[in-house]
Amino acid sequence: MQRITILGATGSIGVSTLDVLARHPERYSVYALSAHSRVDELAAQCAQFRPARAVVGDADSARKLSALLRAQNIPTEVEYGEAALCAIASAAEVDAVMAAIVGAAGLAPTLAAARAGKKVLLANKEALVMSGQLFIDAVHDNGAVLLPIDSEHNAVFQCLPHTYGRAPGASGVAKVMLTASGGPFRTRAVDTLDAVTPDQACKHPTWAMGRKISVDSATMMNKGLEVIEAHWLFGVPADLIEVVIHPQSVIHSMVSYIDGSVLAQLGNPDMRTPIAHALAYPERIASGVAQLDLTQVGTLQFERPDFERFPCLALAYTALRAGGTAPALLNAANEVAVQAFLDARIGFRDIDRVIAHVMDSIPHGAAASIAAVMAQDALARASATSYVNGMMR
Ligand code: NAD
Ligand code: MG
Numbered sequence: 493m494q495r496i497t498i499l500g501a502t503g504s505i506g507v508s509t510l511d512v513l514a515r516h517p518e519r520y521s522v523y524a525l526s527a528h529s530r531v532d533e534l535a536a537q538c539a540q541f542r543p544a545r546a547v548v549g550d551a552d553s554a555r556k557l558s559a560l561l562r563a564q565n566i567p568t569e570v571e572y573g574e575a576a577l578c579a580i581a582s583a584a585e586v587d588a589v590m591a592a593i594v595g596a597a598g599l600a601p602t603l604a605a606a607r608a609g610k611k612v613l614l615a616n617k618e619a620l621v622m623s624g625q626l627f628i629d630a631v632h633d634n635g636a637v638l639l640p641i642d643s644e645h646n647a648v649f650q651c652l653p654h655t656y657g658r659a660p661g662a663s664g665v666a667k668v669m670l671t672a673s674g675g676p677f678r679t680r681a682v683d684t685l686d687a688v689t690p691d692q693a694c695k696h697p698t699w700a701m702g703r704k705i706s707v708d709s710a711t712m713m714n715k716g717l718e719v720i721e722a723h724w725l726f727g728v729p730a731d732l733i734e735v736v737i738h739p740q741s742v743i744h745s746m747v748s749y750i751d752g753s754v755l756a757q758l759g760n761p762d763m764r765t766p767i768a769h770a771l772a773y774p775e776r777i778a779s780g781v782a783q784l785d786l787t788q789v790g791t792l793q794f795e796r797p798d799f800e801r802f803p804c805l806a807l808a809y810t811a812l813r814a815g816g817t818a819p820a821l822l823n824a825a826n827e828v829a830v831q832a833f834l835d836a837r838i839g840f841r842d843i844d845r846v847i848a849h850v851m852d853s854i855p856h857g858a859a860a861s862i863a864a865v866m867a868q869d870a871l872a873r874a875s876a877t878s879y880v881n882g883m884m885r
Pocket of ligand 2: 642718
């Protein structure tokens with residue numbers, strides 16, 4: 493029996509994870525669940541999965557959750573705050589941690605899981621983008637196992653040899669090709685993008701996801717973060733990571749080898765496939781996802797990305813090549829800009845302007861420690877926030 497902690501249980505990935513776990517009660521039990529503020533949903537999950545512990549964002553939410561659980565005689569222990577998140581990620585009772593909090597808030601507990609030598613199922617790409625080598629070192633030094641949940645990286649992982657050791661040349665890897673749907677604005681006239689609303693940006697053509705990653709998909713910053721994520725996961729330099737627009741989202745990514753072979757992983761666009769893959773790895777379990785019918789799909793298309801339409805993708809490559817804390821600056825500025833867009837405080841095309849401003853005005857440094865990364869993260873947030881405020885006046 494594998495005991496699982498889910499960080500971000502009420503989100504899109506968290507709910508899909510619980511769906512897969514519920515199909516295999518003989519293999520998995522839930523040790524702990526976390527949610528930020530959606531207490532009612534978390535209470536319902538506790539009623540169904542009976543975790544030993546549940547963690548929420550603040551004391552108020554903890555009181556509400558405790559009352560809901562008491563009323564149903566559910567003995568789950570309720571805690572709150574970052575230290576509690578780190579505790580459920582690193583507890584001795586836990587075998588695997590699904591890291592599915594959105595954004596920088598997930599870094600500390602995800603890192604705690606790695607430092608405790610857990611099997612880390614990584615959806616929270618922002619944590620790896622920020623901490624890079626520090627995170628990879630924590631995994632290596634503590635005997636943790638890092639398995640990608642992001643569909644592209646899970647696909648690449650499946651297309652690499654089992655013996656792959658983060659050295660592309662040694663395995664004959666020529667390049668990694670990350671596919672991208674192109675989001676909802678792939679063909680929309682660029683000069684009309686300033687007028688798009690948060691709801692339009694969140695209406696993804698092929699995937700149903702949380703609002704932050706949906707906006708990231710619309711700007712293609714999501715793919716930019718994924719380029720950086722691929723660099724750290726697979727030890728592949730920026731020049732060997734290519735983005736290919738593939739609107740059907742059926743090929744989830746590819747690995748190209750020096751002999752001319754290209755291996756791809758295909759499937760219906762449903763995150764339960766990579767979640768089930770990582771949970772059971774190296775075995776296979778049912779996920780609830782329908783088998784792919786290629787005759788129904790009919791056509792697969794591929795295009796080069798348009799860096800003028802999607803400046804965020806170019807900004808991410810620049811940050812990866814700059815190295816050090818540049819990806820942490822990029823990520824923090826993006827989080828502030830996306831939230832401002834979702835709150836209707838800035839326009840869609842302002843998102844890349846905010847990020848470019850922050851990247852230009854704050855010199856990046858060495859990512860020598862998590863404290864150094866967090867200091868740069870804070871500087872970038874302050875700079876992005878004041879720039880957003882200036883745009884609004
Ligand atoms: P979501 O918004 O649906 O859920 C986010 C979860 O994080 C919720 O459970 C929420 O309670 C929790 N959370 C939010 N802010 C928090 C905070 N400050 N502290 C603690 N917890 C907090 O997001 P999602 O779509 O499930 O995405 C989660 C992560 O997975 C993101 O990093 C995203 O990039 C990645 N991811 C998602 C998908 C997808 O299909 N949804 C695919 C690939 C990668
Ligand atoms: Mg992805």
